[in-house]
Each structure stands twice: as C-alpha cells, then as structure tokens.
Amino acid sequence: MAASTGILPLDLRDLRFAMGGRAIIDGVSVLIEAGPATIILGANGAGKSVLMRLMHGLLRPTSGQIAWQSRDAERVRRGQAMVFQRPVLLRRSALANIMYALELARVPAAERERQAMDALREVGLVDVANRPARVLSGGEQQRLALARAWALHPEVLFLDEPTANLDPGATREIENVIKAFDASGTKIVMSTHNLGQARRLGDEVLFIHQGRLAERAPVDKFFRQPASAEAAAFLKGELPWD
Amino acid sequence: MSTLGEIVALSLAVSLSAVALASLLGLPLGAAIAVGRFRGRRSIIVLLNALMGLPPVVVGLLVYLLLSRAGPLGSFGLLFTPPAMVIAQTFLVLPIIAALCRQSVEDAWVEYEEQLRSLGADGLRAALTLVWDIRFSLVTAVLAGLGRALAEVGAVIIVGGNIDGVTRVMTTTIALETSKGDLPLALSLGFVLIALVILLNAAAQLIKEAAQRRYG
Amino acid sequence: MGLIARVILVFLLCSSAQAQQRFITVASTTSTEQSGLFKHLLPLFEKKTGIQVRVVALGTGQALDMGRRGDADVVFVHARPLEEKFVAEGFGVQRFEVMYNDFVLVGPKSDPAKIGGGKDTVAALQKIKAAQAPFASRGDKSGTHFAELELWKAAGIDIAKDKGPWYRDTGSGMGPTLNTASGMNAYALTDRGTWLSFKNRGELVIAVEGDKRLFNQYGVILVNPAKHPHVKKEMGLAFIDWVVSAEGQRAIAAYKIGGEQLFFPNADK
Numbered sequence: 001m002a003a004s005t006g007i008l009p010l011d012l013r014d015l016r017f018a019m020g021g022r023a024i025i026d027g028v029s030v031l032i033e034a035g036p037a038t039i040i041l042g043a044n045g046a047g048k049s050v051l052m053r054l055m056h057g058l059l060r061p062t063s064g065q066i067a068w069q070s071r072d073a074e075r076v077r078r079g080q081a082m083v084f085q086r087p088v089l090l091r092r093s094a095l096a097n098i099m100y101a102l103e104l105a106r107v108p109a110a111e112r113e114r115q116a117m118d119a120l121r122e123v124g125l126v127d128v129a130n131r132p133a134r135v136l137s138g139g140e141q142q143r144l145a146l147a148r149a150w151a152l153h154p155e156v157l158f159l160d161e162p163t164a165n166l167d168p169g170a171t172r173e174i175e176n177v178i179k180a181f182d183a184s185g186t187k188i189v190m191s192t193h194n195l196g197q198a199r200r201l202g203d204e205v206l207f208i209h210q211g212r213l214a215e216r217a218p219v220d221k222f223f224r225q226p227a228s229a230e231a232a233a234f235l236k237g238e239l240p241w242d
Numbered sequence: 243m244s245t246l247g248e249i250v251a252l253s254l255a256v257s258l259s260a261v262a263l264a265s266l267l268g269l270p271l272g273a274a275i276a277v278g279r280f281r282g283r284r285s286i287i288v289l290l291n292a293l294m295g296l297p298p299v300v301v302g303l304l305v306y307l308l309l310s311r312a313g314p315l316g317s318f319g320l321l322f323t324p325p326a327m328v329i330a331q332t333f334l335v336l337p338i339i340a341a342l343c344r345q346s347v348e349d350a351w352v353e354y355e356e357q358l359r360s361l362g363a364d365g366l367r368a369a370l371t372l373v374w375d376i377r378f379s380l381v382t383a384v385l386a387g388l389g390r391a392l393a394e395v396g397a398v399i400i401v402g403g404n405i406d407g408v409t410r411v412m413t414t415t416i417a418l419e420t421s422k423g424d425l426p427l428a429l430s431l432g433f434v435l436i437a438l439v440i441l442l443n444a445a446a447q448l449i450k451e452a453a454q455r456r457y458g
Numbered sequence: 459m460g461l462i463a464r465v466i467l468v469f470l471l472c473s474s475a476q477a478q479q480r481f482i483t484v485a486s487t488t489s490t491e492q493s494g495l496f497k498h499l500l501p502l503f504e505k506k507t508g509i510q511v512r513v514v515a516l517g518t519g520q521a522l523d524m525g526r527r528g529d530a531d532v533v534f535v536h537a538r539p540l541e542e543k544f545v546a547e548g549f550g551v552q553r554f555e556v557m558y559n560d561f562v563l564v565g566p567k568s569d570p571a572k573i574g575g576g577k578d579t580v581a582a583l584q585k586i587k588a589a590q591a592p593f594a595s596r597g598d599k600s601g602t603h604f605a606e607l608e609l610w611k612a613a614g615i616d617i618a619k620d621k622g623p624w625y626r627d628t629g630s631g632m633g634p635t636l637n638t639a640s641g642m643n644a645y646a647l648t649d650r651g652t653w654l655s656f657k658n659r660g661e662l663v664i665a666v667e668g669d670k671r672l673f674n675q676y677g678v679i680l681v682n683p684a685k686h687p688h689v690k691k692e693m694g695l696a697f698i699d700w701v702v703s704a705e706g707q708r709a710i711a712a713y714k715i716g717g718e719q720l721f722f723p724n725a726d727k
Binding site for chain 2: 483492512515526527528529630633634636652655657658686688
C-alpha cells in the first residue's frame with residue numbers, strides 16, 4: 001500500500017504553537033518514520049491533540065518546520081487521513097459518506113461505489129450500507145469513519161482518541177480495524193488515554209508533557225521503565241488499565 | 243377582474259418565485275461567508291444582518307427607478323408586471339435568507355470543519371456540502387423569507403401598480419379595500435392571508451420532522 | 459426543490475402568456491378607480507377592441523409624473539392647469555375633455571363650524587378656519603388636493619401660512635384621508651364618487667354641495683410618442699377615441715351608485 005518512496009518520514013523541527021500568548025506546543029523535534037505504530041501519550045492539556053493537528057495540517061505552527069518526504073503538496077495531503085474522537089458524518093447513507101470522500105479524492109465515478117463497498121466490507125458494515133449514517137450506533141459510526149479513511153488508502157492514519165466515547169465492546173471492534181490498518185502497512189499515529197490500548201496497538205510511545213516531547217521509547221520499555229520523571233509520575237497517576 | 247382565487251394564486255406565485263430565486267442566490271452566499279476567511283468579513287456580516295430590515299417600500303422605490311422607462315432597465319418593459327414584483331421581493335428576501343443561512347452554517351462549521359478539511363473539502367466546496375447537510379434547519383430561513391414576502395405590501399404596490407386583474411395580490415388588495423373604507427372585506431382577506439401562512443409553516447414543519455426522523 | 463422549479467416555470471409561462479395580450483397602461487387617479495368607474499367602463503372597451511386597459515391608480519401629480527417618465531401610454535386625470543402644463547411641456551400630445559364629477563364637503567354630524575346645508579364653499583371654509591374645526595387634507599399633489607388649495611385661495615386664506623393644528627395634512631389618497639376624517643370627526647373635501655362608495659363614514663355627512671366651484675373636470679391625454687417612442691400610440695388613441703365617442707360617453711353616464719349618476723360626460727362641449 002505505501003510506496004517505498006512515500007510521504008514519510010515526517011520531520012518535525014522545533015515546532016511551536018502558541019495561542020493567546022500561551023505556548024501549547026513548545027519546541028517539539030521528532031522524526032516520524034514509516035513502520036512502527038506511534039502512540040502519543042500525555043496528560044490532559046499536554047498538547048496531544050494540537051500536535052496531531054499540526055502534523056495533519058489542520059493548524060499552522062507559530063514557528064518551526066513540518067517537513068514531509070515529498071515536495072508534492074497534493075500528494076502529501078492525499079496520503080493522510082484522520083479520525084476524530086467524535087465521528088463527523090454527513091446526513092446521507094453510510095455508503096454515500098464513503099463515496100463523498102472518494103469523490104473529493106477524484107476517484108472516477110464508475111469506481112466509487114465498488115471501492116466504498118469494499119471499505120464497508122473491511123470493517124463489517126456492509127449490512128448497513130444504505131442506512132442513514134447518523135442513525136447508526138456510536139461504535140458503528142466510528143467504524144464507518146474508519147472505513148471512510150480506509151477507502152482512501154492513506155499512508156498515514158491519524159487517530160485522536162478514537163475510542164474515548166465508546167463502550168468496551170465497540171472499543172474492541174475499533175481496535176481490530178486499527179490493527180488491520182497497521183497490518184496493511186499504514187502508518188498509525190494515535191493519541192489515547194487508554195493505557196491498555198496503547199500497549200495493545202502501539203509499537204512506540206511519544207510522551208508529551210507541557211508541550212514538549214519528554215520521552216520517546218518502544219512501548220514495552222516505556223511502561224516498564226520510563227526514563228523521565230514526568231512519565232513515571234504520569235504512569236503512576238493515570239487511571240486503571242482497560 | 244381579479245377574483246379571490248386569482249389574487250391568492252398570484253400572491254403565492256410571486257412570493258414563492260422570489261423565495262426560490264433568493265434561496266438559489268442567498269444560500270451559497272451565506273454559506274460562503276460563513277466558511278470563508280477574508281478581510282472585512284465582520285463588516286459584511288454586520289451589513290448582511292442589517293439588510294434583513296430593509297424597508298419594503300424603499301426596495302420598491304429603488305426597483306421602480308431601475309425598471310421605469312426613464313431608468314436603466316426600462317427597455318425591458320417589466321414595470322407593472324408580476325416579474326417586476328418577483329424582482330423586488332427577491333431583493334427584499336435575499337438578505338434574510340443569506341444572513342440566517344450564514345448563522346446556521348457557521349454554527350455547523352464548528353462541528354464539521356476539521357473533518358471536511360481533513361478530507362480535502364475547502365472553501366466553497368465545503369460550504370455547499372454543509373448547506374446540503376443542514377438543509378432541514380435551513381427550512382427555517384427559507385420560511386422566514388417566505389413570510390416576509392407574503393406579508394409585505396410596500397414593494398409590490400410600487401413596482402406592480404396594484405392593477406386589477408394583473409398585479410393585484412393579497413396585501414395590495416387589503417390595502418385598497420382598507421383605503422376604500424371596506425374594513426370587513428379587508429379584514430377577511432387578512433385572515434385568509436394569515437391562515438395561508440400558518441398552513442405553509444405547518445406543512446414545512448411536518449416535512450422537516452419527517453426528514454429528521456429519516457436522516458438523523 | 460423540484461416542486462419550486464415547476465412553480466416558477468408555470469408562473470413564467472403564464473406571465474409570457476399575459477405579455478402576449480394586447481394592452482395599454484393608463485395612469486389615473488385613486489379617486490377615479492375607487493369610484494368603481496373603471497370596473498364598469500373598461501370591460502366594454504375591451505370587449506369591443508380586444509385591448510386590455512391596465513390602470514395604475516395614483517395621485518394626479520404621480521400619474522402625470524408617470525406620463526413624463528414614459529411608464530404610461532395614456533393619462534386620465536382631473537387637474538386642468540396641471541394637464542395643460544403637461545401638454546405644453548411636450549409630454550402629452552393633446553388634451554381631450556371627457557367628463558366631470560363634483561366634490562362635496564363632508565363633516566361631522568355635530569358640525570362645529572356650523573356650515574351644514576350650505577351652498578357656499580368659500581364661506582364654509584372661512585367658518586371652518588375661524589372655528590379652528592379639524593380639517594383633513596389629502597396633501598398628496600392630487601387633483602383633489604389641488605382643488606382644495608384653490609378653494610382656500612378663493613376664500614382669501616393663505617393655508618400654507620395660516621394653518622394650525624386643526625389642519626391635518628395626511629399625505630394620502632382619498633379613502634385613507636376619509637378614514638382619518640371619520641376617525642377624528644374632521645371636515646374634508648372629497649369627490650362624490652369616493653364618498654358614495656365609502657363604507658367607513660362614522661359620523662360624517664355631507665355639509666356643503668352643489669357649489670359650481672366644486673365641479674371637477676376630467677381630461678385624457680396620449681403620452682407623447684415623440685418623447686417616448688415605445689408608447690402604444692394606436693391602442694392609446696383607440697382608447698381616447700372611444701371614451702369621447704357617443705358610445706363611450708353613454709357608458710360613462712350609465713354608471714350609477716345606488717341609483718345616483720356620478721360622472722357627467724362632456725366631451726367636445
């Protein structure tokens with residue numbers, strides 16, 4: 001799926017984002033490479049969401065650089081997709097929602113329905129293809145959002161606390177889809193509060209504290225032996241494992 | 243000679259046409275302003291909201307001057323015809339629909355913006371997608387415009403001339419009968435007009451609720 | 459959305475069908491239209507010639523302005539000096555006399571100025587001013603307004619200077635002015651036609667009538683095609699010819715309200 005000369009790696013250099021005089025991201029430098037599923041952890045207000053939005057291009061940094069491997073802006077944009085905490089779906093059928101995204105991606109009209117159905121099949125939503133998206137359950141809606149992302153075959157998939165609003169059953173289903181994305185070669189960049197989920201899905205952890213990258217480590221090492229004092233404090237104070 | 247049926251039919255035809263035209267122009271306009279970021283945006287929003295209160299009689303006068311034979315568009319011979327009335331009412335109703343649409347779209351944009359931009363929909367494309375998605379709450383804006391059009395007399399009487407059998411509508415007939423001192427007739431026509439507006443609103447509400455149940 | 463498109467389509471088709479209809483636009487006065495004369499007269503003309511007459515009813519001043527702008531083909535008003543000026547300025551081709559009706563002075567039954575039953579308008583106005591009795595004027599550049607001003611002048615009163623709070627300038631048509639007079643129990647000058655069909659009289663009755671000074675002459679003029687080439691000259695002339703013809707004059711005399719004749723044809727007399 002992802003070409004060897006894709007848009008990754010993503011090189012963030014001394015990234016800063018300030019709002020109302022306050023620095024929300026305060027000098028983050030990191031190289032995001034293809035391969036490992038990256039989990040972004042941190043306390044509330046640490047800057048996780050802002051960091052992901054900066055990477056995805058929804059926010060413009062106050063200073064610093066966001067440099068993808070490719071110089072082609074269109075290709076960089078098309079190579080990414082994002083799923084949010086609350087799925088945002090149009091008042092159309094589940095199928096039509098995916099076809100809308102394909103239309104934006106300039107997929108030829110004749111192809112759209114077939115590709116949309118494939119995506120629905122991948123997440124197990126074929127039965128509700130023609131139901132209005134907004135009457136689906138919370139878990140189904142989030143699966144649909146993932147199907148929509150899947151249909152775009154992105155190189156990088158950003159996920160901002162995708163299961164925060166879901167019950168454990170729905171959470172499991174979402175995690176399975178994310179694992180499928182990972183297995184197919186899509187780079188996962190995900191933020192979460194759910195430490196169990198981080199362990200289940202992640203390969204590496206970026207720990208953000210007060211707008212700075214406090215620690216970066218493979219997931220096992222991070223949980224067993226956090227190197228930084230902030231990470232240790234965070235792990236001690238965090239809510240129980242799911 | 244205008245019968246009651248002809249008067250009611252003409253009122254509906256003129257006002258519905260004006261609202262349709264005003265929606266065609268005003269919904270994209272309002273949505274574009276809601277979603278756009280450009281210099282002077284705030285002033286444009288203030289101006290648009292202010293234009294909702296355009297006095298009908300002023301609109302009538304301005305359109306009259308435009309369409310009069312002595313005016314720039316006189317050669318079309320539109321003055322004192324129903325199309326002139328449609329034009330005047332379109333100008334009157336356009337700011338209402340655009341301003342209310344802008345408000346609704348701006349509120350919805352808060353929810354949709356990030357996902358739409360993530361998918362690559364920007365500017366006008368996103369605005370039009372939003373308008374279609376919130377179409378049922380926009381019914382309120384369109385109804386507000388229709389109510390204004392059906393109820394006004396200042397614009398249509400000046401550009402239409404209240405000609406018997408040609409440009410006489412409900413409001414101008416009520417004005418005429420009142421000035422002739424035939425108050426009972428004027429009052430009964432007034433009740434017919436009010437009943438009509440209530441009917442239209444009720445119908446729109448039913449459609450809105452049915453659609454909301456279906457689409458969520 | 460589709461339903462709306464269909465409504466507009468039907469509407470436009472009907473409008474264009476209407477546009478095929480042969481018609482002229484006549485600028486006339488509200489008092490003439492409200493008297494009901496046109497409802498009686500115009501169908502006869504249309505049956506004979508197939509020409510629809512579209513009357514836009516305004517005040518005399520506005521009607522003549524419409525003629526000046528070229529928005530009407532014919533003007534049909536009742537203010538001779540203004541009409542003659544209209545022709546002299548080149549906006550009208552020629553003025554033809556058509557008919558006359560009369561004004562009456564109406565007032566409250568209680569008659570505070572004590573003018574009831576009189577035949578002298580000038581004396582009545584002087585009494586009204588002396589008693590400072592409420593008087594409702596049209597104040598709208600209409601033929602009626604013009605006639606009222608001439609009467610004040612004839613009574614030796616400079617009404618613009620000498621008016622007080624008793625004199626109410628309503629700036630509106632005959633009907634609304636009568637509404638105001640009825641509501642305020644004021645005197646007012648009105649044409650008999652509007653008075654006869656006016657249904658909101660309250661306590662108003664006729665105070666003064668029959669004075670020669672109250673006669674109100676109507677004239678009809680074709681808007682000058684030299685100034686406005688689009689004017690429908692043939693159809694406009696057909697209308698004028700008919701209205702001054704024996705047939706048209708008979709039709710005018712035949713119009714009655716409650717058995718009373720309102721307009722007295724006097725073309726070519």
